[in-house]
Amino acid sequence: MARTAGSHSDITGPRVREAALRLFARHGFAAVSMRQIAAEVGVQAGALYNYTPDKQTLLFELMRNHMVELLADMRRDSAVSAPVQLDRFVRFHISFHHARPDAVFIAYMELRNLEPDNFATIEALRRQYETVLEDILRAGVDGGLFDVGDTKVATLAVIAMLTGVTTWFRPDGRLSLGDVQDQYCQMVTRLVGAPGGSV
Amino acid sequence: MARTAGSHSDITGPRVREAALRLFARHGFAAVSMRQIAAEVGVQAGALYNYTPDKQTLLFELMRNHMVELLADMRRDSAVSAPVQLDRFVRFHISFHHARPDAVFIAYMELRNLEPDNFATIEALRRQYETVLEDILRAGVDGGLFDVGDTKVATLAVIAMLTGVTTWFRPDGRLSLGDVQDQYCQMVTRLVGAPGGSV
DNA sequence: GATTTAACTGAACAGGCGTTTAAATCCAAG
DNA sequence: CTTGGATTTAAACGCCTGTTCAGTTAAATC
Structure with a gap:
């Protein structure tokens, strides 16, 4: 040796x-x-x-690592109520994504540069993440705590809204990350028709 | 000749x-x-x-045309109430963007490939569009019809949510464009804390 | 100090890039 | 039918691309 x-x-x-x-x-x-x-x-x-092995794999590994980490860091606690789960989801999404702006950017912008097999893998992980939110919303609807039209549509709307934060939030700006989290929690809570949502 | x-x-x-x-x-x-x-x-x-003249200008012209058309097609009618204006804005955004998926994609994904001057031009047009929505929200807040935390944050949240539709909506899917517009109107109305929003 | 091998260099490969330019082509007006 | 300018081709420019590989370097083990 x-x-x-x-x-x-x-x-x-x-x-x-x-x-x-x-x-x-x-x-x-x-x-x-x-x-x-x-x-x-x-x-x-x-x-x-x-x-x-090549440039394509380098991209794929970066995206997969990001998605795996995203799914791993999220703690799913179905013991608490749907509104609490939703609140936690919103705060988690914002802070997790804020900590990794580059990875977020890549995960949403470079999907079209993935070869079909790699694309399918990343897409599956992404759907897995969406399902977590969708399950929360459905639980809330079933329990009479939320009122949304189509659950899947609401899921995608909320995720798009949350992910958008990364494109404009700057920590040295007018609002702190906590401020933004608070406002998004309120907006999402109202959006899903939770009773306490409207003032 | x-x-x-x-x-x-x-x-x-x-x-x-x-x-x-x-x-x-x-x-x-x-x-x-x-x-x-x-x-x-x-x-x-x-x-x-x-x-x-070159490849860069070809991209820039495509993006600028899209943004100019977006601003031109939008009819701003400040005579009607803020909630009605908001409803119209949501429906307009969804249908306009749905009719031009390629242009939308480019306008949001290729910003980083613009040279500084071109970027500034497109960015200005985009801010102009955001301002239209922001003005509606502020008018609603001032009239006591809306209740949002930070107006700018709510503006960006709504636009991100609406633009996300293009990434998943398929006309041959479960829902019609009208269905989607209806649900987004409801979600946005609730999001901004309009009185009739929550059931 | 000799040996081993992971880590890296530097050059080469075949091909593609954006852009330019002289020459060819085309077609409506005179 | 000729003319002349708009339109396009074909070839070339210098440079960059992802990837490979024989050869060099250097550090850890014996």
């Missing part, structure tokens, strides 16, 4: 992913070259292929 | 823009080559330069 596995790869590997994440988010997958990513890491383009 | 101006350009010009619109929407600006656009039109790449 000799050199222990990953004497530099422990460092370079993550750096490659970080650089790719930032550059893909900033300029788009198709507009970023492997040489640009390599330059950001301080390495030649060929060295990247120690860490990914 | 000879051939009247634009004997073929009347045909080729629009075809170039149509092909570019579709291809940019499908694959992304950076991933589409001038040769691909030319092939779609049935022409050599060089011929495109009779219709656009």
Whole structure:
């Protein structure tokens, strides 16, 4: 034997992913070259292929990691009432996405650059996430606590609304993240027709 | 003199823009080559330069046309009440965007591929559109008909929610466009805390 | 200090990129 | 039918693309 596995790869590997994440988010997958990513890491383009089989897989892994992390971090507690679950979901979505603006951007913008198999995988994870919210809404409707027209439509409307926050929220702006979370909780609560929603 | 101006350009010009619109929407600006656009039109790449000074301008013109058309088609009638204006805004946004899925896609996804000056122009048009909704909400708040936390936040939330429709709505699906418009009107009405909103 | 091998370089590959330009083509007016 | 300008082609420009690979470097083990 000799050199222990990953004497530099422990460092370079993550750096490659970080650089790719930032550059893909900033300029788009198709507009970023492997040489640009390599330059950001301080390495030649060929060295990247120690860490990914190709550019497409690099994108796919970034998106999958993001979605897996999203699903893992979300705690689903069906013991509490639907309105409380909804409130938690809203706050979780906003804070989780705010902490990873680049990954969010990529996950929503680069879907069309995924090869069919990879697209199907990411799409399945995304639907899984949507289902969590949909289940909350349906539970609320079944319990007579919510009143929405079509549950699926309401689900997609709420997620679109929440994800939009990442595109404009700046922590040094007029409102704190907590302020924004509070307002979105109120808006979503009203949107689903919860009794306490309207003042 | 000879051939009247634009004997073929009347045909080729629009075809170039149509092909570019579709291809940019499908694959992304950076991933589409001038040769691909030319092939779609049935022409050599060089011929495109009779219709656009360069690729960047082709993208910019598509986006600007979309935004200008959006602002032009919207009829602002401040004589009616804020809730009615809001209802009309929601229905208009959904149907206008549904009729132009490719242009919508480009207008929201290709902003980062615009050069600074072009970006500023599109951004200004977009803010102009947002202001229309914001004015409606503020009028409603001032008249005691709406109750939102921060008006700007509510504006962005509603627009994000409405624009999201384009990503999933299919006319051959479970719901008609009218159904979707109805449900979004109800959700938005409740979201802004209008009195009749909650059942 | 010799050996081993992970990590990386640098050059090369075939092909595509946006754009330019001279020459060819086309067609309506004279 | 000739003419002349609008329209398009075909080829070329220099540069960049993702990926491969033989060769170099350097660190950890013996």
